[in-house]
Each structure stands twice: as C-alpha cells, then as structure tokens.
Amino acid sequence: MTVRLSGPLSDFVSANVGEHGDYENVSEYVRDLIRRDKEQREAKEFERLKAELAHAYAAPESSYKPLTAADVIARNRT
Incomplete structure (x- = not known):
C-alpha cells in the first residue's frame, strides 16, 4: 500500500515520526491511526x-x- 502526502500533511507526519516524534516510523503512525x-x-x-x-x-x-422459537424463525424468514 502506498500513500503519498505533500505539503502540510507531510510536514505534520514528519513532526510526529522519528527522533522527536511519538512514532518510530510512518507505518507505525498509520497503523495507530487506523x-x-x-x-x-x-x-x-x-x-x-x-x-x-x-x-x-x-x-x-x-x-x-410470548413467542416460541418457531414464531421467531417464521418472522425472520419474511
């Protein structure tokens, strides 16, 4: 699966990934979002x-x- 990001979205992801982010890599970030x-x-x-x-x-x-099992089955068939 490939996802392309540019501009502000790419910058936002980059800020959340790596040494100063909450995630080690982009895949980890995307999995968490999902x-x-x-x-x-x-x-x-x-x-x-x-x-x-x-x-x-x-x-x-x-x-x-009160309903019997047969009543429920018949009702669900319609």
Missing part, C-alpha cells in the same frame, strides 16, 4: 446498540408477548 479509527467506529456502534436496547427495555411489560 486502530484508533476502528475503535472509534466500534464505540459508536456499541453506543447505538446500547441506546436501541435501552429503548426496548423501556417498553411497558404489556407490550411484550
């Missing part, structure tokens, strides 16, 4: 799921109805 992006996306998805579950658990008990 990991952070992945973690951020996973955290957002987890928060969305938690909100969805909170909404479901907030429903009144009377809105629930």
